[in-house]
Amino acid sequence: MELLPEGQRNTATEVSWEDQQKINKFSTLVNKKDNSLIILEKLKTEKEYLDDLSMELELLDEDEKIQYKLGDCFVFLPVSKALTKIEQNDTKLTDQINEIENQIENYDENLKELKKHLYAKFGNNINLERQEKLI
Numbered sequence: 001m002e003l004l005p006e007g008q009r010n011t012a013t014e015v016s017w018e019d020q021q022k023i024n025k026f027s028t029l030v031n032k033k034d035n036s037l038i039i040l041e042k043l044k045t046e047k048e049y050l051d052d053l054s055m056e057l058e059l060l061d062e063d064e065k066i067q068y069k070l071g072d073c074f075v076f077l078p079v080s081k082a083l084t085k086i087e088q089n090d091t092k093l094t095d096q097i098n099e100i101e102n103q104i105e106n107y108d109e110n111l112k113e114l115k116k117h118l119y120a121k122f123g124n125n126i127n128l129e130r131q132e133k134l135i
Contacts, residue, residue: 025114029107036100040097063079065078114128
Protein backbone atom coordinates (compact mmCIF):
# COMPACT_ATOMS: atom_id res chain seq x y z
CA MET A 1 0.00 0.00 0.00
CA GLU A 2 1.37 3.38 -1.00
CA LEU A 3 0.48 6.66 0.60
CA LEU A 4 0.26 9.22 -2.15
CA PRO A 5 -1.36 12.64 -1.96
CA GLU A 6 -5.02 12.62 -2.89
CA GLY A 7 -5.58 12.70 -6.64
CA GLN A 8 -2.14 11.32 -7.53
CA ARG A 9 -1.48 7.83 -8.71
CA ASN A 10 1.67 5.74 -8.86
CA THR A 11 3.46 6.28 -12.16
CA ALA A 12 6.56 4.28 -11.32
CA THR A 13 7.94 2.20 -14.16
CA GLU A 14 9.78 -1.03 -13.58
CA VAL A 15 13.52 -0.77 -14.29
CA SER A 16 14.78 -3.66 -16.38
CA TRP A 17 18.37 -4.88 -16.46
CA GLU A 18 18.87 -3.25 -19.86
CA ASP A 19 17.54 0.05 -18.52
CA GLN A 20 19.92 -0.11 -15.58
CA GLN A 21 22.81 -0.74 -17.98
CA LYS A 22 21.82 2.35 -19.96
CA ILE A 23 21.63 4.43 -16.78
CA ASN A 24 25.08 3.17 -15.77
CA LYS A 25 26.46 3.92 -19.24
CA PHE A 26 24.97 7.42 -19.05
CA SER A 27 26.72 8.03 -15.73
CA THR A 28 30.03 6.68 -17.05
CA LEU A 29 29.84 8.88 -20.15
CA VAL A 30 29.10 11.97 -18.06
CA ASN A 31 32.20 11.26 -15.93
CA LYS A 32 34.36 10.69 -19.02
CA LYS A 33 33.08 13.91 -20.56
CA ASP A 34 33.85 15.84 -17.36
CA ASN A 35 37.40 14.46 -17.29
CA SER A 36 37.87 15.30 -20.98
CA LEU A 37 36.65 18.86 -20.37
CA ILE A 38 39.21 19.30 -17.57
CA ILE A 39 42.01 18.00 -19.80
CA LEU A 40 40.81 20.21 -22.66
CA GLU A 41 40.98 23.32 -20.48
CA LYS A 42 44.53 22.48 -19.40
CA LEU A 43 45.63 21.89 -23.00
CA LYS A 44 44.05 25.15 -24.18
CA THR A 45 45.81 27.03 -21.38
CA GLU A 46 49.13 25.43 -22.31
CA LYS A 47 48.56 26.34 -25.96
CA GLU A 48 47.93 29.97 -24.98
CA TYR A 49 51.20 29.96 -23.03
CA LEU A 50 53.07 28.60 -26.05
CA ASP A 51 51.52 31.21 -28.32
CA ASP A 52 52.52 33.98 -25.91
CA LEU A 53 56.02 32.54 -25.60
CA SER A 54 56.55 32.34 -29.35
CA MET A 55 55.41 35.95 -29.74
CA GLU A 56 57.91 37.04 -27.08
CA LEU A 57 60.73 35.03 -28.63
CA GLU A 58 60.13 36.53 -32.06
CA LEU A 59 61.17 39.87 -30.61
CA LEU A 60 64.64 38.52 -29.74
CA ASP A 61 67.68 38.25 -31.98
CA GLU A 62 67.74 34.87 -33.80
CA ASP A 63 71.32 34.09 -32.75
CA GLU A 64 70.73 34.85 -29.10
CA LYS A 65 70.76 31.75 -26.90
CA ILE A 66 67.96 31.17 -24.42
CA GLN A 67 67.27 28.49 -21.86
CA TYR A 68 64.83 25.93 -23.17
CA LYS A 69 63.38 23.23 -20.93
CA LEU A 70 63.76 19.64 -22.16
CA GLY A 71 62.31 17.19 -19.67
CA ASP A 72 63.68 18.10 -16.26
CA CYS A 73 66.65 20.19 -17.39
CA PHE A 74 67.35 23.38 -19.28
CA VAL A 75 69.60 23.68 -22.32
CA PHE A 76 70.80 26.74 -24.19
CA LEU A 77 69.33 26.93 -27.70
CA PRO A 78 69.37 29.63 -30.32
CA VAL A 79 66.03 31.43 -30.55
CA SER A 80 65.38 30.01 -34.04
CA LYS A 81 65.68 26.39 -32.80
CA ALA A 82 63.59 27.16 -29.74
CA LEU A 83 60.87 28.62 -31.98
CA THR A 84 60.97 25.48 -34.13
CA LYS A 85 60.49 23.28 -31.05
CA ILE A 86 57.68 25.52 -29.80
CA GLU A 87 55.93 25.24 -33.18
CA GLN A 88 56.23 21.45 -33.02
CA ASN A 89 54.77 21.43 -29.50
CA ASP A 90 52.01 23.77 -30.66
CA THR A 91 51.13 21.39 -33.49
CA LYS A 92 51.00 18.44 -31.09
CA LEU A 93 48.79 20.40 -28.69
CA THR A 94 46.45 21.40 -31.51
CA ASP A 95 46.11 17.74 -32.54
CA GLN A 96 45.42 16.71 -28.93
CA ILE A 97 42.85 19.48 -28.53
CA ASN A 98 41.07 18.43 -31.74
CA GLU A 99 41.07 14.79 -30.64
CA ILE A 100 39.57 15.61 -27.25
CA GLU A 101 36.96 17.89 -28.80
CA ASN A 102 35.95 15.02 -31.10
CA GLN A 103 35.70 12.70 -28.08
CA ILE A 104 33.47 15.21 -26.31
CA GLU A 105 31.23 15.44 -29.39
CA ASN A 106 30.93 11.64 -29.43
CA TYR A 107 30.08 11.63 -25.73
CA ASP A 108 27.41 14.28 -26.35
CA GLU A 109 25.85 12.23 -29.16
CA ASN A 110 25.77 9.08 -27.03
CA LEU A 111 24.37 10.98 -24.06
CA LYS A 112 21.66 12.50 -26.24
CA GLU A 113 20.59 9.04 -27.47
CA LEU A 114 20.57 7.59 -23.96
CA LYS A 115 18.59 10.57 -22.63
CA LYS A 116 16.05 10.17 -25.42
CA HIS A 117 15.54 6.49 -24.63
CA LEU A 118 15.46 6.88 -20.85
CA TYR A 119 13.11 9.87 -20.84
CA ALA A 120 10.83 8.05 -23.29
CA LYS A 121 10.54 5.13 -20.90
CA PHE A 122 10.64 6.84 -17.50
CA GLY A 123 9.34 10.33 -18.23
CA ASN A 124 9.45 12.54 -15.15
CA ASN A 125 10.46 9.63 -12.92
CA ILE A 126 14.11 10.02 -13.94
CA ASN A 127 16.26 13.13 -13.79
CA LEU A 128 19.26 13.16 -16.10
CA GLU A 129 19.83 16.91 -16.03
CA ARG A 130 22.85 18.28 -14.23
CA GLN A 131 22.85 20.85 -11.52
CA GLU A 132 25.42 23.60 -11.95
CA LYS A 133 28.06 23.50 -9.25
CA LEU A 134 28.17 26.61 -7.11
CA ILE A 135 31.73 27.16 -5.98
